Amino acid sequence: MSTDEKILKVAIDMIAKKGFKGATTKQIAEKASVSEMTLFRHFPNKKKILEAAIDRYYYSFQMKELFEHKLIWDLEKDLLMIAETYHKIMKKNKNVIKIAIQEGHNVPGLLEQVNKHPRQLKDLIIKYLEEMNKRELIINADYELTAMNFLYMSYGLFISRSFVSGEIITSLSEEDVIKGSVHVFIDHLTPNGVSEKIH
Amino acid sequence: MSTDEKILKVAIDMIAKKGFKGATTKQIAEKASVSEMTLFRHFPNKKKILEAAIDRYYYSFQMKELFEHKLIWDLEKDLLMIAETYHKIMKKNKNVIKIAIQEGHNVPGLLEQVNKHPRQLKDLIIKYLEEMNKRELIINADYELTAMNFLYMSYGLFISRSFVSGEIITSLSEEDVIKGSVHVFIDHLTPNGVSEKIH
DNA sequence: TATGTTTGTTAGTACTCACTAACTTTCTCT
């Protein structure tokens, strides 16, 4: 691992944990097994370290490509796949998301960056539901509303488990909660249980 | 407003906004229209200010009393009332919750404190659903799972709107999203639309 | 008016932090 990468990796971990002010260049250098001088030789100042770290450790995915080939037009399996993918993306970007929550208004562009995935995902879910409706597999509904509620549910689960309470509130496993959330939406979108009763 | 209160009010606002390290005693004093010396005459150190501020500005509610008299055993109205109450509580405690997310691991007891409401609410929802089931108004289900998903949905909505994106992702109003979320769970809990088909 | 209490002011301490300069050591690659 290059010196740059070592520094950035430690930086994003520490800033996510302690905040931008709380993470000192000295500590970052130390944890990266690098002298503080080296750190400043690689980056002009602390703020640029954060920006570079976000740049390096924010994993951007093109939703379309992620899903295009995986959707099989089975509501349960598709929703489950979508939810699981969502959590995979969020977990990969956990540190950046934490930083966005606490430092969002000081790092220009960060909030928009972090909001790109949810917005993309929303659009994708809407399109998916519309197609499912065309195929007469789900009922009519306000799909934007449905998509947002599905996302908020996933988001709440993610934030709660990642940053606040761990498993203090419930002993249910993440997997079970995700499966449960999918079933809630299945009941919502196929109230009669099967496709032939739709319309 | 007393000097103590002025200081604490400004302190919790600023710490929520800038983090514990980012909010300086000088700025807090200034914004509270008080000399820095006065601030230190009222509180022994900065950390105690935060603790006192949390103590003063975390509004603790006894869920039971909040709901006891309001439940009318109409799933839609009750769930809506529960969700709205939840948001009211969260908004009142917005600053403390923000601080809990970013400073949780440095302030002993804070996370537990902030998690009390969700846990209480979870238990209350479970009990409510069990009673609704007894009255044959909803079907059998894993009520803990249902309660958690309902809470995660509300939580996701709250966090997203309060700390991250405002209304960037969707133009739907908070009220509409809440109503939508309630309907999702109604469909889940009363799949045949009415109570006579249950069991 | 007199007295005790609360605030303001000023100056300062001790410390930490981001960041730099100058020089030396280690590493890398031919």
Added chain:
DNA sequence: AGAGAAAGTTAGTGAGTACTAACAAACATA
């Protein structure tokens, strides 16, 4: 082995920060 690049070392600067000491002003209450 030798040269150039990257890293370490040491010492330091200047700004900011939590917090204090000492004294003066403002305020409140009787």
